[in-house]
Amino acid sequence: IDKSSEVREIxxxxxxxxxxxxLVDLAMQHKQPILLVGPTGTGKSAYMMQxxxxxxxERYATPIIVGFSARTSANMTQYLIDAKLDRRRKGVYGPPAGKEVCIFVDDLNMPQLETYGAQPPIELLRQYMDHGGWYDRANTFRTMVDCMFCAAMGPPGGGRSNITPRYQRHFNLLSVVDFDTKVLSKIFVPILDWYMVKEGFPANIAEMKRSVIDACIEVYGTAMGQLLPTPTKSHYTFNLRDISRVMQGLLLIKPSQLGTGAGAKEKFLRLWTNEILRVIYDRVVDAEDCNWFLGVLKDTFKxxxxxxxxxxxxxxxxxxxxETEDLRRMYFGDYMSGEEEAAKRVYDEVPDVAALMSRMEELLVDHNATSKRPMNLAIFLYAVEHTSRICRVL
Ligand SMILES: Nc1ncnc2c1ncn2[C@@H]1O[C@H](COP(=O)(O)OP(=O)(O)O)[C@@H](O)[C@H]1O
Ligand SMILES: [Mg+2]
Structure with a gap:
């Protein structure tokens, strides 16, 4: 892996x-539209982007990427795509002459249904598939040439709807499946390894990479199996992005913050615990589940x-x-170092709660002095806890 790449792009x-x-390449070579379908977090968007x-x-113009959301309208879609196509001749539009363009529609089935149950942006795209172009706002037909469509979507449910068979029939369907645990560690161990080599971590930390990832995958698997979504806990849904987030948290630490020797190892374990807690445990809503999760963590440690x-x-x-109450006093954050620029701040453990409280007070005073909307807040442990979590959001 290239040293200069961003974690998110790997x-x-x-x-x-x-x-x-x-398969995607094969479809594109033959200009066949392809639709990737699979659960959230299986990498559909990531793979297509790559x-x-x-x-x-030489052959293709810059791809046109359209991400659909619940609020996307047909007008917006049309505008986004039309704006990127050049006029070839009267009524005919396409990418710069001599090139082809690939139009990727992400989260295809997100748009809200209108009164009669159709999804207007999809109907627009269907017009292209059926007629090779669409009508513009002035009611003249725009023929589109050298365009290829590909799309990705999740299975219907949770805000995503079924797309009409009339549209779906134009696509080749490619199912993207969930990962198994072996593949997961194959993905994440090299990423952690890449970072540790790049930053020059000491050997006693570097040797932990496999166990750290395995432990993470195990906790994730257990949580996914046991913390099932129910009507009161509908947010108990976990996917690969969660492991990704734990990883990104681990990659925030620099070797100089860890120190050396056995202390470094313990600190790294505390960091790992913190990232797991922030990503998974913070979603847990009742005391019973909290205690259960702490038990899982203790077993994982052993x-x-x-x-x-x-x-x-x-x-x-x-x-x-x-106990769960004790873990409330564990903080990691980059707000203690007092640097203005985000890039220079260091992510580190905050062992001293009193210092953290006074730092928060200080930041609040700063904010009130410069902001048009001063906030009159009392800083107490609970508030500090939540502020610290919010700062961590990646
Ligand atoms: N082979 C892989 N190597 C590295 N990261 C991966 C790999 N497969 C998936 N990921 C990560 O998993 C996540 C998948 O998310 P995303 O592409 O948004 O999924 P989807 O669009 O299917 O919901 C991304 O954060 C991506 O970086
Ligand atoms: Mg996606």
């Missing part, structure tokens, strides 16, 4: 990525790190077994 080639990319931006620039959670967090619980 796609580790796996057997699945190779398969999907091959494919589109790696297309031969199984993967050969260590005890109670030991790593002994400072929080005065040597007693750690």
């Amino acid at each position: 796609i580790v080639p796996t057997i699945d990525t190779v398969r999907y990319t091959y 494919y589109l931006y790696s297309m031969d620039t 199984a993967h790190f050969d260590d005890h959670l109670d030991r790593v967090f002994r400072t929080l619980s005065d040597g007693k077994p750690v």
Whole structure:
């Protein structure tokens, strides 16, 4: 992996990525529209983006990417696409002469249904598929040439609707399936490895990468299996993006913050716990589930790190077994360093709650002095806790 790349852009080639990319490529070569369907977080958008931006620039113009949302209207869609096409001759539009263009519609089935149950943006796209173009706002027909369509969508449900068979029939369907755990560690271990080599982490941290990822995948798997969505807990849905977020959290730390020796290892474990808690545990709503999750974490510590959670967090619980209440006093954040520029701030553990409280007070005073809307807030532990979490949002 290239040293200068951004974590978010890294796609580790796996057997699945190779398969999907091959099929998408085959479809594009023959100008057959293709539709990727699969659950959230299976990488549909990520793979298509990577494919589109790696297309031969001699033959293809810059891809047109349209992301649909619940509020997308037919007008907006038409405007987005029309604006990027040149006029070839009267009534005929297309990409710059001599090139073809690929139009990618992400989250195809998101637009809200109108009164009669149709999705106007999709009807517009269907007009292209049926007639090779669409009417503009002045009612003249625009023929479109050298355009290819591809799209991605999740299965219907949760804001996504069924698309009409009239439109769907134009596409080749490609199912994108969920990952199994082996593939997951194949994806994330190299990413963590790449970062650790780049930043020069000491050997005792670097050797933990596999156990860290395995532990993460296990906690994620257990949570997904046990914390099922119910009407009162409808937000208990987990997908690959959650593991991705834990990863991105781990990658915020620099070796200099960890120090050396056994202390570094413990701190890294605390960081790992923090990221897991922020990504998964913060969604948990009742005390029963919280305690259950803490139990899962303790077991994971024993199984993967050969260590005890109670030991790593002994400072929080005065040597007693750690309880959910104790974990409230664990903070990681980049707000302590006082740098104005976000890039220079360091992500680090905040061991001293009193210092954190006074820092928050200070920031609040700063804010009130410069802002048009001063906030009269009392800073107490609960508020600090939540502010700290919000700051972490990636
Ligand atoms: N092979 C892979 N290598 C690295 N990251 C991956 C890989 N497959 C998926 N991901 C990550 O998983 C996430 C998938 O999200 P996304 O593409 O938005 O899914 P979808 O569009 O299917 O809902 C992205 O964060 C992506 O970086
Ligand atoms: Mg997507």
